[in-house]
Amino acid sequence: MHETAEPPVMIIDDEPHLRITAGQTLELAGYAPLPYPGAEAALAELGDDFPGVIVSDIRMPGMDGMALLREVRRRDPDLPVILITGHGDISTAVEAMREGAWDFLEKPFAAERLVEVVRRGVEKRRLSLENRRLRAELEAQQAAPGPRLVGRTPAIQRLAAMVQRISQVEADVLLFGETGAGKDLVARAIHERSPRGGHPFVAINCGAVPESTIESELFGHEKGAFTGAVERRIGKFEHANGGTVFLDEIESMPLALQVKLLRVLQDRSVERLGANVPVPLDIRVIAATKVDLKAAAEAGTFREDLYYRLDVVTLPIPPLRERREDIPLLFQHFAVVAANRSGLEAPPLDAAGTSALLAHDWPGNVRELRNLAERYVLLGAAFDYRLEALLAGAESDSGELALPQQVELFEKSLLDQALTRHRGRVSEACERLGLPRKTLYDKLKKYGLRPEDYRHSDAP
Structure with a gap:
């Protein structure tokens, strides 16, 4: 050839x-x-x-x-x-x-x-x-053990190599990165590539659990340990025995609880509230934070001894703006995932779309990019697949869309995709969408779509 x-x-x-x-x-x-x-x-x-x-x-x-x-x-x-x-x-x-x-x-x-x-x-x-x-x-990725870190930049390749190395070593890990940078993905990747991969992965968001119940959530309690404790409860640490505990937003953990966490890390055992007998633990702890814990320790908002106990291996997660070359690849990756899940297809990125991706600051990092890719697949037709409009959210007449409007846009995009795929052939579109012929015609009339306009459709 x-x-x-x-x-x-x-x-x-x-x-x-x-x-x-x-x-x-x-x-x-x-x-x-x-x-x-x-x-x-x-x-x-x-x-x-x-x-x-x-x-x-x-x-x-x-x-x-x-x-x-x-x-x-x-x-x-x-x-x-x-x-x-x-x-x-x-x-x-x-x-x-x-x-x-x-x-x-x-x-x-x-x-x-x-x-x-x-x-x-x-x-x-x-x-x-x-x-x-x-x-x-x-x-x-599905065949390989654990989640995959997508990217070709040196920063993400170094991170992937460190994840592979650390997963084979028994050591607690501290992940440091901005919100949405992928700390949870890295934690799961370490767990599932490790010998603990077949055991529980227990994720705890320390900032989302009420302070009044977090101790019971983490360590468990015995029946009658306090008012309302009508039966024994196994805590998250004990439930994770043999596996991994992921403590996200650990900087939000109350100071009083940090003392007990330090003891768990040192002794590798836990005592349920109301019990006197420690339960041995075989766990790896992965903590994640978006703040400088050393600075927080110096400021008195985080225990210094706990910081040094966690700081055995620290992995910095690069923000998306520091690996911009990966942005188009990541976007396409997330778009394919969304398309496979929804049964839709989306047109490829054009030069304007790529420019819009690269020009954006991505304060929400990879999470924000993933959400945009999903909107591109599900609602992109309503914005003529213009990424700058999807990013701005205001260049369309829709502005901030209420749920019913989003549902209508999604329905219209499904109809558009079906008619495009089958070049305006109504019978085949009905079969693909699972709709009676009259229902389909009613919906086409509602959205101003005409099958004859798709007879020589340009879209794949």
């Missing part, structure tokens, strides 16, 4: 002048034409994950265009095939579209028409291959 930096386009036709003319047109438009006199010769050089599209005449000696289409669809259903039909041969064009052709060109066709159809096909192919690669990464 020819190697080229430009998007390649196979041109298959037994007429030399058409191959030459189409090739020159596409070359001027920035594509790499690959001419073939017949389908068999083209198929012999068609490798896996071909990055371009195929343009083929239907009427050819030997293997004709329809047979070529079926063979390409068998090998790779996502590879766009554009078929050239004779003038007025509408029935053949309809059959080709039913067989899965990306589009068709009717002779004679203008050069601009050829370039436009190829442009859309190449963009669709790029999206398909990118999604294929990301889905493969997701499958690899």
Whole structure:
């Protein structure tokens, strides 16, 4: 197969002048034409994950265009095939579209028409291959032990290497990073890659548990230990025996409780409230904080002895703005996850979308980026998939949307996706959405959608 930096386009036709003319047109438009006199010769050089599209005449000696289409669809259903039909041969064009052709060109066709159809096909192919690669990464992530740290920057690669190393060592860990930077993901990755991976991972947000009940939550209590203790309760530490305790926002833990936590860490045992017999613990403790604990200890808001006990291994989690090169990859990763979960597809990022991602400060870090990717998949159609509008939230007339408005936008985007996928064929859209025909028409009328507008849809 020819190697080229430009998007390649196979041109298959037994007429030399058409191959030459189409090739020159596409070359001027920035594509790499690959001419073939017949389908068999083209198929012999068609490798896996071909990055371009195929343009083929239907009427050819030997293997004709329809047979070529079926063979390409068998090998790779996502590879766009554009078929050239004779003038007025509408029935053949309809059959080709039913067989899965990306589009068709009717002779004679203008050069601009050829370039436009190829442009859309190449963009669709790029999206398909990118999604294929990301889905493969997701499958690899699911097969690998524990959550995966997505990114290619040196900062995230160093973090991934440290996580792998620390997971194999029995040591308590302190994670330091801003809100939303991924401290919980790192904690789970350490746990699941460690020999403790098959045992409980117990996460406790020290800032979310009421101070009046946090001691009982962590250490448990015996029946009658205090008013309302009508039965024995096993605390989080005891429940995690054999596994890992993750203490998030540990800077929020009351000072009085910090003393008891220090004793648990030193003795590796816990006493339930109202009990006199300690329960031995086999646990790893991972704590996380968004503040400088050493400064907090010096200020008297955090116990200094507990800080030094936790500071055996400290892992800093880089904020998203310090690894901007990872932002487009992370966004695509989260978008694929959301698309797989919802059954929707979203168009690929364009230059404006990538610029909007890179220009944003990301105060909410990875959590904010994940939420944006999910909105892009679920509600992006209502914003014309403009990331700058989704980020601002105010460039649309909707502004701050109430729940019913968000539900309507989501419903409209589902209808739009179904009609686009099935090129306005109502019966197939009904089947995909699980709706009776009348219900679908009522909803289309409500949102001003017309099936005929999707008969030659541009979207993949």
